[in-house]
Amino acid sequence: MASPLAYPKTKGTTVNRYNNRATYDVKTIHSIVNESSVLHVSFAPDAEDPFPAILPMIGTMGSFDYPSADLDEPLDCYLHGYVSSRIMRLATSSPQGLPVSIAATKVDGLVLALTPNANSYNYRSAILHGYASIVEKTEEKLWAMELITNSVVPDRWKNSRVPPDSAEMQSTKILRVKITAASGKVREGGPHDEAKDATREDVTGSTWIGVVPVVEKLCEPIPASQNKVGELPNYITDYVAEMNAKVEAYALNAARLP
Template sequence: MNNYEVTERNKLKRVPKRAHYDKETVYQILDAAFVCHVSFVVEGQPFLIPTAYGREGDTIYLHGATKSRMLVNLEKGIPVCVAVTHLDGIVVARSAFHSSINYRSVVVFGKAKLVSEDQKNHALEVITNNIIGNRWEEARPPYEKELKGTSVLAIEIESASAKIRVGGPVDEKEDYDLDIWAGVIPLQMTAGEPVADDLLRAEIPIPSSARNFTY
């Protein structure tokens, strides 16, 4: 199935024309970022945690210390919600009320399970290469003690929706006659030149993963 089923859980109710439920759009937005916000509830207390992630198919991988409150609770199979947002522009309308933001966002629903020891390396590779492409192949593999101190969770995407706003401001008809500037200020995150570690040996070149990194 190429679309996520629309249910009360993932249905967009505010400006539904901006909704997208196809997996291609959801995947594109997820793959264009590497930091998400994970929300969950423990004993009635809501939590919202930013963390790095990687996606493979309908699975989102998260990792952290084995004693992390988030991971310890999520591996119990409690409901979890994951959100990713890209800011693409500030929409400057003639009125403050109609000013807005151009964005691409995804909200994912599911439950997490602990990744088995024999699959942990693969999941960490997915996360690492989502942050910086092909870095796993360049870096030292994890030591056994590092793996033992790390938990990796797999969140199977049960439901998801994307929401996208593009274009300029939409003002009140009478406001178009006002002598007030309106338009869009584009926003873009860009990578700077790689800065070598102070302890790096001079003869070690910048690897292709860092040299060619784009965001």
């Protein structure tokens, strides 16, 4: 049986602190990205500007060349943005692609320990390094727009007014990020207190310890004042129920681990 694909370790992506929580597994990292509502994309805006720029963006993993590729296979990261934004201008003028770093984080629990220093989060995080280029071909651009739209709510694309008109196509740009390296970090379980505190009855008897599960829950959809559709479509209600069950199960399971 073949070993799962893993990203190469580089100087910039190798996890040093708590490296027992590190993962370079392709499927795990891609899953964290796809389950994060917002991706933070960092890049160098100008040689004379000492500060990196960071943008919150909507994006998802996918492969235009192999649309049926699973999360455990090589994928690009597609990002949605406005035509005149700085990152789009820089990507346009970068023949090799604009170097970017992408961060994704999910918080699954508040870990409360005996001492403030031992408090923590249960979390899943991923960092990706790669080169961002503008998607120029219309076929790939439309495919990526559908992919990103459906990453928000599955089947939303075909249940909307599509295809985009010429003005929408001109004002929207899609970045394709070729990933060169990536790493993830995952914490699960309860608090890990030092023996010097765990053996003190005056401390253990007066301080509650445990995990408060954190769930990014989807609430009951509220129709817009302009909405003219009588019943909430099944594809939305099904997604809300499925996603809530999934994230709650993960957070509760992570909290119950040692």
